[in-house]
Amino acid sequence: MSSQNNIPKYTIPAMINMPERKWPNRTITQAPIWCSVDLRDGNQALPDPMNPAQKLEYFKLLCEIGFKEIEVAFPSASQDDFDFTRKLIMDNLIPEDVFIMGLTQCRPHLIARTFEALQDAPRAVVHVYIATSELHMQQVFGMDQAGTIETAVKSIQQVRELADQMPESDIRLEFSPEEFTDSDIDFVIKICEAVYDAWGKASVEKPLTINLPATVERRPPNHYADMIEYFCQKFTRRDKIRVSLHSHNDQGMAVAATELALLAGADRVEGTLFGHGERTGNVDISIVANNLHARGLETGLDFSQMPRIVETVSRLTGMPVYYRQPYAGKYVFTAFSGSHQDAIRKGMHKRTEAGKHFGVGWKVPYLHIDPSDLGQTFQELIRINSQSGKGGAAWVLENDFGISPPKAMHPDLGAIVQKYSDQVSREILPQEIWELFNKEFVNPKGPYELVKYWPRPDETDPTCIHGELCMRINGEEKTEIADGNGPISAFVHALKALNIGNFRLEDFDEEAVGKGADAVAYAYVPLEFDNGRTVWGVGTDTNIDQAAVKAIVAALNRAAK
Numbered sequence: 001m002s003s004q005n006n007i008p009k010y011t012i013p014a015m016i017n018m019p020e021r022k023w024p025n026r027t028i029t030q031a032p033i034w035c036s037v038d039l040r041d042g043n044q045a046l047p048d049p050m051n052p053a054q055k056l057e058y059f060k061l062l063c064e065i066g067f068k069e070i071e072v073a074f075p076s077a078s079q080d081d082f083d084f085t086r087k088l089i090m091d092n093l094i095p096e097d098v099f100i101m102g103l104t105q106c107r108p109h110l111i112a113r114t115f116e117a118l119q120d121a122p123r124a125v126v127h128v129y130i131a132t133s134e135l136h137m138q139q140v141f142g143m144d145q146a147g148t149i150e151t152a153v154k155s156i157q158q159v160r161e162l163a164d165q166m167p168e169s170d171i172r173l174e175f176s177p178e179e180f181t182d183s184d185i186d187f188v189i190k191i192c193e194a195v196y197d198a199w200g201k202a203s204v205e206k207p208l209t210i211n212l213p214a215t216v217e218r219r220p221p222n223h224y225a226d227m228i229e230y231f232c233q234k235f236t237r238r239d240k241i242r243v244s245l246h247s248h249n250d251q252g253m254a255v256a257a258t259e260l261a262l263l264a265g266a267d268r269v270e271g272t273l274f275g276h277g278e279r280t281g282n283v284d285i286s287i288v289a290n291n292l293h294a295r296g297l298e299t300g301l302d303f304s305q306m307p308r309i310v311e312t313v314s315r316l317t318g319m320p321v322y323y324r325q326p327y328a329g330k331y332v333f334t335a336f337s338g339s340h341q342d343a344i345r346k347g348m349h350k351r352t353e354a355g356k357h358f359g360v361g362w363k364v365p366y367l368h369i370d371p372s373d374l375g376q377t378f379q380e381l382i383r384i385n386s387q388s389g390k391g392g393a394a395w396v397l398e399n400d401f402g403i404s405p406p407k408a409m410h411p412d413l414g415a416i417v418q419k420y421s422d423q424v425s426r427e428i429l430p431q432e433i434w435e436l437f438n439k440e441f442v443n444p445k446g447p448y449e450l451v452k453y454w455p456r457p458d459e460t461d462p463t464c465i466h467g468e469l470c471m472r473i474n475g476e477e478k479t480e481i482a483d484g485n486g487p488i489s490a491f492v493h494a495l496k497a498l499n500i501g502n503f504r505l506e507d508f509d510e511e512a513v514g515k516g517a518d519a520v521a522y523a524y525v526p527l528e529f530d531n532g533r534t535v536w537g538v539g540t541d542t543n544i545d546q547a548a549v550k551a552i553v554a555a556l557n558r559a560a561k
Contacts, residue, residue, distance in 0.1 A: 013218060013219050013220075013223060015223060015226065016185060016223065016226040016227055016230050018226050018229065018230060021225075021226060021229055021264075022229065023225050023226075023228075023229050023260065023263040023264040023265070024263070026263045027263075028259065028262050028263060028292065028295075028297070029297070030297065031289070031292050031297050031298065031299040031300055032245075032262055032266065032267055032268050032269045033068070033069065033242065033244075033267060033268040033269070034066075034067055034068070034069070034268075034269055034271075034285060034289070034299075034300065034301060035067070035069040035070070035071065035101070035244070035268060035269065035270045035271075036062045036067045036069070036070045036071065036270075036271070036272065036273070036285065037071040037246075037270050037271065037272055037277070037282060038058060038062065038070075038272045038273055038276060039055055039058060039059060039062075039070065039071065039072045039073065039084075040071040040072065040073055040074055040081075040101075040103055041071070041270075041272065041276075041277045041278065041282055042272040042273075042276035042277050042281075042282065042317075043055065043276075043317075044074070044077075044278070045276060045277050045278045045279075045281070046276070046317055046318065046319065047318070048318055049080075050316055050317065051080070052080060052083060052084045052087065054316045055072075055084050056084070056087070056088075056093070057312070057316060058312075058313070058316050059072065059088065059093070060093075061309065061312055061313070062273075063095050063098060064302070065301050065302055065303065065309070066300050066301045066302050067098070067301070068097055068098055068099065068300075069098070069099045069101060069125065069268075070098060070099070070100055070101065071100075071101040071102070071103060071125075071127065071270070072084065072085055072088060072100045072101065072102065073085045073102055073103070073117070074102070074103045074104070075102045075104070075113060075114045075116075075117035075118070076104055076109075076110040076111075076113035076114050076117075081117075082113070082116075082117045085100070085102060085117040085118065086117060088100060089118070089119070089120055089121045089122075090120075094121070094122060094123070096122075098123070099123045099124060099125050099170075099172065100118075100121060100123070100124050100125070101124065101125035101126075101127050101174065102114045102117060102118055102124065102125075102126060102127065103127045103129070104126065104127065104128055104129075105128075105129060105130070106128060106129070106130040106151050106152055106154075106155035107155070108154075108155070108158060111126075111128070111155060111158050111159060111162070112158075112162070114126060115159075115162040115163075115166075118166075118169075118171075119166070120166075120168075120169065121166075121169050121171075122169060122170065123169070123170045123172075124169060124170070124171055124172070125171075125172045125173070125174050125209070126159050126163070126171060126172070126173055126174070127174040127175075127176065127211070128152075128155055128156065128159060128173065128174070128175050128176070129175070129176035129177075129178050129211075130148060130151060130152050130155070130176075130177065130178060130191075131148075131177075131178040131179055132148060132177035132178065132179060132180065132183040132184075132187060132188055132191060133178070133179035133182040133183045134182075134183070134184070135179065135182060136178065136179055145187055145190075145191075148191065149190065149191050149194050152175075152191055152194065152195055152198075153194050153195065153197075153198045156173070156175070156195050156198035156199050157198050159173060159199075160198065160199055160200060160201075170206075172206060172208075172209065173199050173202075173208055173209065174208075174209040174210075174211055174244070175192065175195045175199075175208070175209070175210055175211065176210075176211040176212075176213055176246070177191060177192065177212065177213075178213060178215050179213070179215045179216065180212040180213050180214065180215070180227070181213075181214045181215070181216075181217075181218055181219050181223070181224055181227060182215075182216065182218055185227055185230055185231065186234075188212070188231065189231060189234050189235055192210050192231075192235065193235070193236065195208075195210075196208055196210075196237055196240075196241065202237070202240040202241065203240055204239055204240055207240050207241050207242045208240065208241045208242070209241070209242045209244050209268065210235075210241050210242070210243055210244065211244035211245075211246050211268075211270065212227070212228060212231060212243060212244065212245065212246070212266075213245075213246035213247070213248075213270075214245075214246065214247045214248055214254070214257060215246070215248060216248060216250055216279075217247070217248050217249060217250035217251045217253060217254065217257070218250075218251075220251075220253065221253050221256040221257035221259075221260045221261075222260060224247070224257045224260065224261050224264075225257075225260035225261050225263060225264040226264070228243065228245070228261040228264035228265060228266050229264035229265055231243065232264065232265035232266075242267040242268050243265060243266045243267050243268070244266065244267065244268035244269070244270060245257075245258050245261050245262070245266045245268065245269050245270065245283075246270040246271075246282070246283075247261070247271070247282070247283040248277065248278070248279065248280065248281070248282060248283070249275060249277075249279075249280040249281050249282065249283065249284075250279055250280050252280070254271075254275070254281075254282065254283035254284070255283055255284065255287050255288055255291070257283075258271070258283045258288055259288065259291070269283070269285065269288060270282070270283075271283040271284060271285040271288065272284070272285060273285060273286050273309070273313055274286060274310075274313060274319075274321050274325060274328060275287075276317060276319060284325075284326075285301070286303060286306075286309075286326075286327055286328055287326045287327060289301045289303065290303060290326070290327045290369065290374070293369070293373070294368055294369040303327070303373075303374055304373060304374065304375055305375045306327065306328055306374035306375050306376065307374075307375050307376070308375070309328070310328050327369075327374060328374075333367060333371040333376055340365075340366050341392035341395060342392075343365035343366060344364065344365055344366055344367060344395070345392075345394065345395045345398075346365070347363075347364040347365040347366075347367070348364060351363075351364065392414070392417075393410075393413050393414055393417040393433055393437075394407075394410050394413060394414075396430050396433045396434075397413075397433065397434070397437060400430040400433075400434070401430075401434055402513050402514075403511065403513055403522055404511060405524055405538075406509040406524050408526065409524055409526070409536045412536050413437070413441075416436060416440050417433060417436060420432070420436055437538075440558070441536060441537060441538040441554060441558070442538045442539070442540060442550075442554060443554070444537075444554055444557045444558045444561075445557065446556065446557025446558065446560045446561065447473055447474045447557065447560050448471060448472070448473060448500075448553050448556050448557050448560070449471065449472040449473075449553075450470075450471060450549065450550060450553045451470035451471060451472055451477060452468075452469075452470045453467065453468070453469050453470070453491055453494075453546065453549050454467070454468040455467045455468075455487035455490055455491070455545060456468070458483075463485055464483055464484075464485065465483065465484050465485070465486055465487050465489070465490045466481060466482075466483055466490065467481065467482050467483070467484060467487065467490030467491050467493070467494050468480075468481050468494075469481070469482070469491060469494040469495070469498075471495075471498065471553075473498070473500075478498055480494040480495075480497045480498050481494065482494035482496075482497050487545040487548075487549075488505070488508075488545065488548050488549065488552075491548075491549045491552065492505055492552070495552075495556075500556065502529060502530050503527040503528060503529050503530075503556075503559075504527070504528045504529075505525065505526075505527060505528075505552070506526075506528065508523055508524060508525040508526065508548060508551065509523070509524040510522065510523045510524070510544055510547070510548070519542075520540055520541070520542060521540065521541055521542065521543065521544040521547040522538065522539070522540050522547060523538065523539045523540075523544065523547040523548040523550070523551040524536065524537075524538055524551065525537050525538070525539070525548060525551035525552050525554075525555055526555070527552065527555040527556070527559065529559060533559070535555045535558050535559040536555060536558070537550075537551040537552060537553065537554030537555025537556070537557075537558060538551050538554060539551030539552070539553070539554060
């Protein structure tokens with residue numbers, strides 16, 4: 001595509017000349033410092049910005065999650081932002097280990113107003129920014145590099161003077177060369193060195209934060225990493241600054257850009273929960289932090305109540321979280337595909353074995369992280385629709401209703417559930433699967449009805465059982481007595497005496513559901529018929545023998561359909 005005068009409309013951005021870049025061979029071994037900008041960058045981009053009460057609830061949530069640095073406002077931009085900042089300070093709502101941060105441009109009256117808002121704050125960061133890209137300097141502000149440096153230095157000197165007038169407060173400085181990734185890197189280093197000198201009191205214990213933002217994502221993630229590594233190498237007082245990241249998501253790569261830039265030497269990450277922010281949003285800190293958590297790193301952030309966090313943020317912002325948002329979405333740990341369901345079900349049953357084999361505590365097919373780490377229940381891992389297979393329905397019965405049909409029964413169970421799903425053309429709820437199971441396997445309609453079965457041991461030979469059977473066959477009641485070497489054997493012989501004998505019963509599965517006096521027996525019986533067909537029936541009773549004979553009757557009724 002071309003524009004006027006044959007100038008290309010788009011072009012490939014030039015790489016930084018770094019033939020010996022080191023970041024590709026590094027591994028992230030510790031979490032960065034986290035800074036939430038939800039209440040400023042995130043809030044300003046909402047169609048309906050939060051009111052002070054909503055912002056306060058959000059602030060408390062951020063503190064609960066574990067953020068130690070929170071950009072709470074642009075105090076000079078609106079009365080609401082100014083008042084909210086004052087409320088946090090005057091009502092003593094800031095935890096002792098948390099720094100609040102206020103953003104301001106390099107303008108004297110805005111800086112003064114910001115300090116008015118921060119008066120008496122126990123701990124605060126004044127975040128000063130100025131655009132350093134040629135696009136902004138020339139097209140927006142009509143400035144050159146020298147004028148931009150001069151403006152920045154004067155602003156930092158003003159911040160220094162006002163901070164010195166608040167000796168009881170711990171006031172730190174953050175400086176952002178806006179549009180860093182679209183700026184000349186050597187000019188950025190030059191202006192940041194000048195800012196460092198103007199601030200004058202940076203130290204290892206109280207470092208100056210230099211935030212290098214991808215204000216608009218114009219480059220691929222590896223370019224951002226190159227620029228960060230280049231800056232870290234060239235800045236002369238690297239030990240007395242913190243290099244901070246602020247990635248936007250215009251090309252959908254903010255998480256990747258942030259992780260690569262951490263490899264390149266950055267110390268700190270600014271972002272928002274679920275990526276709220278201008279245009280396509282900021283980097284999603286919940287994704288970056290949980291990525292590191294999934295690699296075994298201690299992040300300092302607590303997302304163990306993710307569903308509640310999602311509900312709170314969605315309610316306060318009016319912006320729902322996408323249902324496939326990593327870690328936070330409704331369906332991110334859910335499998336609908338039959339093959340995925342089967343693999344998850346098997347993997348969940350073999351976690352101990354997998355842990356010993358792979359040397360890690362969590363290794364499950366299709367689940368890169370334990371959902372319970374985020375407050376998700378295992379019952380919701382597998383959900384059933386027409387794409388689901390035999391293992392999915394079995395999982396639901398196991399995890400929602402506590403019964404475990406044998407593996408050989410799964411194809412029959414899956415076929416019935418899939419047929420029903422095709423009929424209703426939607427996801428099937430667990431309760432519907434339970435009702436289908438009972439209707440089709442436990443209580444199927446048919447010609448046979450068990451009235452009673454009374455097995456008694458022989459008075460002289462306890463290995464011989466006399467079985468008294470009463471059945472209704474097509475509504476007609478019939479009785480029969482037969483012997484066997486056990487209650488089930490006697491029952492089968494009685495059925496054959498009633499000419500219901502064209503099947504074989506080799507074995508069956510049983511389980512107890514519940515404990516103690518409340519336990520209920522489940523019997524899963526496969527009947528093999530002369531035509532080669534195998535039909536399953538399920539019976540349940542407090543007595544396992546009665547459960548088994550009920551299962552046989554259920555299978556006979558299913559076979560008669």
